[in-house]
Amino acid sequence: DTGVSQDPRHKITKRGQNVTFRCDPISEHNRLYWYRQTLGQGPEFLTYFQNEAQLEKSRLLSDRFSAERPKGSFSTLEIQRTEQGDSAMYLCASSFPSGPYEQYFGPGTRLTVT
Amino acid sequence: GNSVTQMEGPVTLSEEAFLTINCTYTATGYPSLFWYVQYPGEGLQLLLKATKADDKGSNKGFEATYRKETTSFHLEKGSVQVSDSAVYFCALSEGGGYQKVTFGTGTKLQVIP
Numbered sequence: 001d002t003g004v005s006q007d008p009r010h011k012i013t014k015r016g017q018n019v020t021f022r023c024d025p026i027s028e029h030n031r032l033y034w035y036r037q038t039l040g041q042g043p044e045f046l047t048y049f050q051n052e053a054q055l056e057k058s059r060l061l062s063d064r065f066s067a068e069r070p071k072g073s074f075s076t077l078e079i080q081r082t083e084q085g086d087s088a089m090y091l092c093a094s095s096f097p098s099g100p101y102e103q104y105f106g107p108g109t110r111l112t113v114t
Numbered sequence: 115g116n117s118v119t120q121m122e123g124p125v126t127l128s129e130e131a132f133l134t135i136n137c138t139y140t141a142t143g144y145p146s147l148f149w150y151v152q153y154p155g156e157g158l159q160l161l162l163k164a165t166k167a168d169d170k171g172s173n174k175g176f177e178a179t180y181r182k183e184t185t186s187f188h189l190e191k192g193s194v195q196v197s198d199s200a201v202y203f204c205a206l207s208e209g210g211g212y213q214k215v216t217f218g219t220g221t222k223l224q225v226i227p
Contacts, residue, residue, distance in 0.1 A: 004157075033214070042118075042203050042217030043158070056214070091158065093215075103215060105150075105158040 004106035006092050012112045013082055020078045021109045025094030032075050033103060034067055035091040036060065043091050049075060050097065082113045116141045118218035120204045126224045127194055135189040135221045137178075137204035145206040147171075147180050147187040148215070152201045161189075161202070194225045 005024045013019050025032050030051050035043035046065070047057045051072035061067075064082075069075040079086055089110050093103040120137040127133060139145065149161040149171070162171035167182035176191045187204060204218040 035215075040219065042205070042219050043215075045214050045216070048214060093158075102148075102160055102163065104160075107157040 004092055004094055004104050006090075006106040006109050008109055009107060010110045010112075012114065015084060015113055016081055018078065018080045019082060019111065020076055021090055021092075021111075023075045023077070023092030023106060025074070025092070026104055027073075028096070029094035029104070030072065030097050031095045032069060033093040033095075034075070034077050035093065037089040037091055037108070038087075046077075079111075082111075084113045087111055087113045116145070116206060116208065116216040118204050118206055118216055120202075120218035120221055123201075123220070123222040124224055125221060126226065129196055129225055129227050130193045131225075133189070133191040133194045133198075133223065135202055135204075135223070137187045137189065137218060139185050139187065139204070139206050141185075141206055141208060143208050145208050147178070148205040148207070149176070149178055149187070149189050150203040150205055150217070152203065152220070154200070158203070194223070196225045196227055199223055199225045 007022045032049045034046040037043040046061050047067050049069040052069050064080045067077045089108040091108045092106045095103045117140045146165045148163045150158045151161045152158050162173040164171040164180035170179045178187050178189045201220045201222045203220045205215050207215045
């Protein structure tokens with residue numbers, strides 16, 4: 001298995017545009033997480049799926065953000081009407097459904113909003 | 115809520131020096147504790163973990179002991195190498211039905227020859 005993959009790795013967009021990121025988890029993992037990491041900070045939890053069900057969303061995830069995992073495999077994170085404050089690294093992670101609580105992270109998608 | 119506090123960097127050490135990166139946490143329950151490492155240009159990797167009090171996690175010469183009485187999980191290595199240069203994140207995860215991870219702000223380590 002090649003690990004968690006994310007696409008694209010880099011995205012530059014103009015303010016007001018919509019962007020969509022994709023995450024492909026490790027195939028045996030049924031839990032999938034999205035995090036956001038800004039410069040000089042640790043990753044911050046955004047949302048979490050178990051199979052296709054989105055079970056929790058952070059307050060950081062405004063109405064402009066939506067995440068889906070329609071078939072319980074890959075996931076997409078969409079940001080509508082992007083703002084400069086959305087510029088960050090968006091990380092995806094996946095894990096098995098129960099202990100040892102280890103999440104495997106993808107390389108991230110770096111978003112720059114100009 | 116949960117939080118993780120770790121020492122600010124950057125930390126600059128000479129090769130073969132002893133490393134300590136301090137980490138303390140606040141949690142409502144009995145969390146699992148982690149150290150993640152992010153090498154330049156790469157994604158986050160789990161370095162080591164401990165799931166209950168007094169457990170010691172270890173990997174690649176790094177160690178950290180889960181100290182419930184001091185709510186700490188300090189990272190140590192006896193002799194650092196240039197290849198250890200990276201950003202280190204302390205993190206915790208509450209038990210229960212899922213494993214949302216709360217991260218510290220990261221400590222950048224630079225090892226010079």
